[in-house]
Amino acid sequence: MKWRSEVSETIGDELLISKTSSGLPVRIIRRPGMAWTSALLAVDYGSIDDQFVAPGRAKARKVPAGIAHFLEHKMFEKAEGDLSERFSAKGAQANAMTGHQMTGYVFNCTSDLEEHLETLFTITCEPYFTPELVDKEQGIIDQEIRGYDDHPGWRAWRALLEGLYHKHAARVDIAGTSKSIRKITADLLHLCHGAFYVPRNMVFTLVGDVDPEAVGDQVDELARRFYGAGRQPVAERVIVPEPETIKKARTRLEMSVSMPITYLGFKGPMGITKPKQLLDLDAAMTLFFEVLLSSAGPLHEELYAEGLITDDFNWSDTVEPGIAYAYVGGKTPDPKRLAARVEAAIADQLAKPLDPTRLEGARRRTIGDFIRSFDSSDSLTWTLAESHFQRWKLFDWPNVLADIGERRIRKLAATMLAPDRTVRVEVVPHRKGS
Amino acid sequence: MAESTPAFEVVPLEKGVTLHHRRSDRFKTEYVRVFLRAPLDAYQAERQLFAAMMGRGTRARPSRRELAAHLHHLWGAGYGISVHRMQDRQVFALKASTISGRWLPGRPDNLRELLAFLGEGLDGPARDANDRLDEEVFEQERRQLLVDLAGRRNNKSRWAMIRLREELFGADHPLVRPMHGTQEEIEAATQENAIALGMDTMLHGEADVFVVGPCTTKQAEKLVRKHLGLGERKKERHRKVEMPTMRKRVRSVRETDAVEQGRLVMGFRHPNWTGKEDRTLCAIADTVLGGTFGSKLFKNVREKHSLCYEISSQFDPGHGVLFVSLGIESPNRDAAIKAVKKEVRDLCEGRLEADEVEMAKLTMLSAIEGVVDSPTGMIEFFYQRHLQKRREQSLDAIARRIARTDMGRVPDLLGDLRLDTVFFLDREDAGARRAAS
Numbered sequence: 001m002k003w004r005s006e007v008s009e010t011i012g013d014e015l016l017i018s019k020t021s022s023g024l025p026v027r028i029i030r031r032p033g034m035a036w037t038s039a040l041l042a043v044d045y046g047s048i049d050d051q052f053v054a055p056g057r058a059k060a061r062k063v064p065a066g067i068a069h070f071l072e073h074k075m076f077e078k079a080e081g082d083l084s085e086r087f088s089a090k091g092a093q094a095n096a097m098t099g100h101q102m103t104g105y106v107f108n109c110t111s112d113l114e115e116h117l118e119t120l121f122t123i124t125c126e127p128y129f130t131p132e133l134v135d136k137e138q139g140i141i142d143q144e145i146r147g148y149d150d151h152p153g154w155r156a157w158r159a160l161l162e163g164l165y166h167k168h169a170a171r172v173d174i175a176g177t178s179k180s181i182r183k184i185t186a187d188l189l190h191l192c193h194g195a196f197y198v199p200r201n202m203v204f205t206l207v208g209d210v211d212p213e214a215v216g217d218q219v220d221e222l223a224r225r226f227y228g229a230g231r232q233p234v235a236e237r238v239i240v241p242e243p244e245t246i247k248k249a250r251t252r253l254e255m256s257v258s259m260p261i262t263y264l265g266f267k268g269p270m271g272i273t274k275p276k277q278l279l280d281l282d283a284a285m286t287l288f289f290e291v292l293l294s295s296a297g298p299l300h301e302e303l304y305a306e307g308l309i310t311d312d313f314n315w316s317d318t319v320e321p322g323i324a325y326a327y328v329g330g331k332t333p334d335p336k337r338l339a340a341r342v343e344a345a346i347a348d349q350l351a352k353p354l355d356p357t358r359l360e361g362a363r364r365r366t367i368g369d370f371i372r373s374f375d376s377s378d379s380l381t382w383t384l385a386e387s388h389f390q391r392w393k394l395f396d397w398p399n400v401l402a403d404i405g406e407r408r409i410r411k412l413a414a415t416m417l418a419p420d421r422t423v424r425v426e427v428v429p430h431r432k433g434s
Numbered sequence: 435m436a437e438s439t440p441a442f443e444v445v446p447l448e449k450g451v452t453l454h455h456r457r458s459d460r461f462k463t464e465y466v467r468v469f470l471r472a473p474l475d476a477y478q479a480e481r482q483l484f485a486a487m488m489g490r491g492t493r494a495r496p497s498r499r500e501l502a503a504h505l506h507h508l509w510g511a512g513y514g515i516s517v518h519r520m521q522d523r524q525v526f527a528l529k530a531s532t533i534s535g536r537w538l539p540g541r542p543d544n545l546r547e548l549l550a551f552l553g554e555g556l557d558g559p560a561r562d563a564n565d566r567l568d569e570e571v572f573e574q575e576r577r578q579l580l581v582d583l584a585g586r587r588n589n590k591s592r593w594a595m596i597r598l599r600e601e602l603f604g605a606d607h608p609l610v611r612p613m614h615g616t617q618e619e620i621e622a623a624t625q626e627n628a629i630a631l632g633m634d635t636m637l638h639g640e641a642d643v644f645v646v647g648p649c650t651t652k653q654a655e656k657l658v659r660k661h662l663g664l665g666e667r668k669k670e671r672h673r674k675v676e677m678p679t680m681r682k683r684v685r686s687v688r689e690t691d692a693v694e695q696g697r698l699v700m701g702f703r704h705p706n707w708t709g710k711e712d713r714t715l716c717a718i719a720d721t722v723l724g725g726t727f728g729s730k731l732f733k734n735v736r737e738k739h740s741l742c743y744e745i746s747s748q749f750d751p752g753h754g755v756l757f758v759s760l761g762i763e764s765p766n767r768d769a770a771i772k773a774v775k776k777e778v779r780d781l782c783e784g785r786l787e788a789d790e791v792e793m794a795k796l797t798m799l800s801a802i803e804g805v806v807d808s809p810t811g812m813i814e815f816f817y818q819r820h821l822q823k824r825r826e827q828s829l830d831a832i833a834r835r836i837a838r839t840d841m842g843r844v845p846d847l848l849g850d851l852r853l854d855t856v857f858f859l860d861r862e863d864a865g866a867r868r869a870a871s
Contacts, residue, residue, distance in 0.1 A: 010537065011462065011537045012537075031460070032460070033460040034460060034807050035803050035804045035805075035806050035807050036804040036807045082727070082737065084727040084728075085727060085728040085793075087727075088726040088727050088728040088793050088796075088797060089728065089789065089792070089793050089796065090796060090800075091793075091796030091797050091798075091799055091800030091801075092800060093797075093800070094727070108804070109800065110800045110803045110804045111800075111803075136740050139740040140736065140737075140740055140742075140743050141743070143695065143742050143743035143744075143761060143762070143763070144743040144744075146694040146695035146761070146763075147694075147695050147743055147744055147761045149694040149695070150590045150693045150694050150695055151589075152588055254692070255692065256587070256588075256590075256691045256692040256693060257587075257588050258581070258584035258585045258586075258587050258588055259581060259584065259585065294502060294506075295498050295499065295501075295502040296499055296502035296503045296505075296506055297499070298499070300498075300499075301497070301498060301499055304498075304574060305570070305574060307574070307577055310578055310581050311578055311581075311582070331581065331585070357503070358503070358506075361503055361506030361507055362506065364506055364507060364508075364509045364510060365505075365506045365509065365510035366510070367509065367510075368508075368509035368510030368511075368533045369510050371462045371463075371509070371533050371537050371538075372462055372463050372510070372531075372533060374462050375461050375462050375463050375809075377807065430692040
């Protein structure tokens with residue numbers, strides 16, 4: 001395999017980039033001295049890909065909500081049993097995760113890398129679905145959904161996305177609903193697997209103390225064995241147009257919580273797909289929130305002193321191709337007052353320059369977080385996959401954070417934080433018997 | 435192959451003060467932990483308030499804003515103070531980390547700055563000339579502690595476990611009392627008591643300092659001596675917590691809440707546990723039962739019977755208690771109890787498949803071999819072992835002990851383990867749903 005390399009100006013680490021003969025992209029970061037090796041096979045396919053034209057078909061098909069997650073669960077099961085045990089039998093740890101845009105299968109091992117790679121590819125590339133196994137999994141996933149439904153933070157986040165989006169599939173739970181998963185069949189799982197689990201729609205990433213040539217050769221051989229050497233067609237996603245407006249400004253949920261929880265959600269601009277735009281918006285939001293909301297600033301101090309926020313006050317932004325949103329919130333005795341204070345502070349900060357000392361502190365902190373992330377091989381494999389699918393360069397991130405100007409930060413933040421695209425979710429204590 | 439040299443070089447600095455240093459240049463981050471011991475008494479609220487006040491400012495940086503700004507300046511250095519229950523005592527943990535200067539413009543000496551900052555922290559929270567805390571800030575932290583106490587109910591799996599422990603040992607037992615203190619204790623705590631108890635631990639609690647970074651042990655010792663200024667202190671006189679006697683009949687408690695999923699937790703106890711039993715054997719047995727995707731509980735209760743998504747076990751080798759926790763639908767309660775009891779009985783009577791034992795041992799050996807990749811994991815792991823006075827100092831010695839542990843001794847050790855208490859957090863409308871179905 002031919003390799004290309006990118007080297008980080010900040011920390012000197014090297015990212016090796018290649019592609020197998022069957023078109024599977026490969027990304028490796030060597031970390032000499034590390035005991036664990038983390039390897040991830042990820043698919044550019046997540047819960048939002050619920051409408052598509054499968055290869056060789058003429059018509060678009062809508063599949064039940066939660067099928068990408070269901071598929072991820074079922075990939076471990078083969079005729080000979082649950083293959084995750086092969087990892088456990090050698091002391092390795094395996095896991096899988098489905099998000100809005102990506103599904104990934106990962107393992108961490110300290111030995112037997114070749115054998116684990118073989119298992120990883122068998123799990124991911126060789127479907128085995130029977131009606132009995134699908135039926136059994138429905139019960140397990142139903143319990144998973146119900147378990148999440150008792151987490152107030154999760155429920156608030158779900159309600160927030162339902163409020164922000166009219167039609168975008170992100171408004172539906174990644175795992176689907178108890179009802180939607182009952183519609184999933186073995187045939188539909190085959191359809192989705194064939195449509196998206198093809199080499200050029202996937203990426204293999206690895207972080208560890210390995211010989212990249214040897215790993216590359218094995219991955220090339222495995223990809224060829226499962227897919228052949230030719231290019232395989234990928235499903236064509238159906239993009240449902242999403243209005244720029246919000247769907248529902250206020251949502252109130254009753255749950256068994258000790259104190260109300262409130263989140264303000266902000267709908268960002270739709271349809272951003274260019275890598276530079278994604279990185280710039282993400283950097284702008286990260287720095288804007290850090291300057292305005294962190295405990296290094298006066299707003300946090302005031303809100304805490306007034307008892308309007310607690311230790312769990314938090315914020316985040318998500319900027320991915322085709323979807324961008326942000327949220328701020330946490331526990332509060334007075335959701336309305338907290339929301340009003342945060343909205344006013346955002347409007348005020350958008351209109352005046354960010355404090356230069358706090359902005360410098362925010363830049364240092366976020367660049368520090370980036371450097372620190374290289375100490376976790378596992379999470380780095382996911383970041384590598386994300387950067388590949390979203391087509392941005394991993395080592396560009398600290399430079400973007402360092403270089404983005406104050407005015408540009410506010411200008412971009414304003415596109416995300418428009419008052420007319422803001423929703424509020426309140427989770428309030430459940431009244432017995434209601 | 436796990437490393438054969440001691441994981442940490444141990445240097446006694448003063449009486450009651452020990453440095454544990456690990457030289458490593460493979461990480462981007464450098465880590466420092468200071469652990470200080472205090473007795474497991476009824477003054478939990480005061481110690482929690484003292485720790486919270488330490489997080490609000492030091493004498494040199496008296497406000498949270500100044501403190502946070504300094505941490506940002508140090509490229510997002512991490513800093514936190516918490517109080518935990520560990521091995522029948524309370525432990526103050528001051529946790530700090532910073533990006534190694536090698537990766538930053540100008541190569542700043544961040545470890546030195548971090549230790550200097552921790553030195554400020556050990557001097558206690560910001561106080562005025564009369565040694566008084568800011569009353570307003572103290573009240574804010576009292577309010578936060580009350581919020582945390584009430585918030586224990588929000589995570590239903592954890593709440594079910596808390597309730598099980600209350601039913602098992604009694605709500606006032608030292609291992610069960612809220613780490614925050616009770617509501618009455620939090621409301622009654624005074625800043626004078628908080629300062630007196632907190633500073634007593636800072637000045638007199640047996641201290642262990644862990645440093646992981648590229649510096650040599652000599653350099654680490656010099657920096658710690660210079661900046662932390664931990665003077666001589668008494669060696670801890672540790673008292674083991676008394677355990678209440680076991681029930682003769684299984685106690686079953688059901689409570690309801692507005693939940694979507696029921697939480698079932700089961701507590702098994704051993705009537706004659708001394709706390710000196712073989713902890714390695716217990717850990718392997720626990721892994722066989724519920725520690726991996728191939729474990730008995732996962733394979734049989736989740737996969738074979740489809741009774742749950744989440745299921746796990748946790749054995750407390752200090753007190754001979756096994757906890758099993760799972761999320762289930764109300765109608766499955768009895769089937770789940772029966773299935774879990776069968777798996778626990780099979781384990782305790784020694785019905786272990788060779789591949790189950792091998793898988794559990796390999797999982798633990800991989801974790802031991804790989805713990806070197808996580809400095810915080812290493813520190814926590816070896817501090818716990820240090821508190822337990824475990825002999826093995828190297829990962830290789832620990833790995834060899836796991837490998838040679840004879841699981842044929844399980845029935846001798848765990849054969850008398852019995853179900854003591856079952857707690858079920860059920861849906862409020864579970865009865866109605868059952869009637870309707």
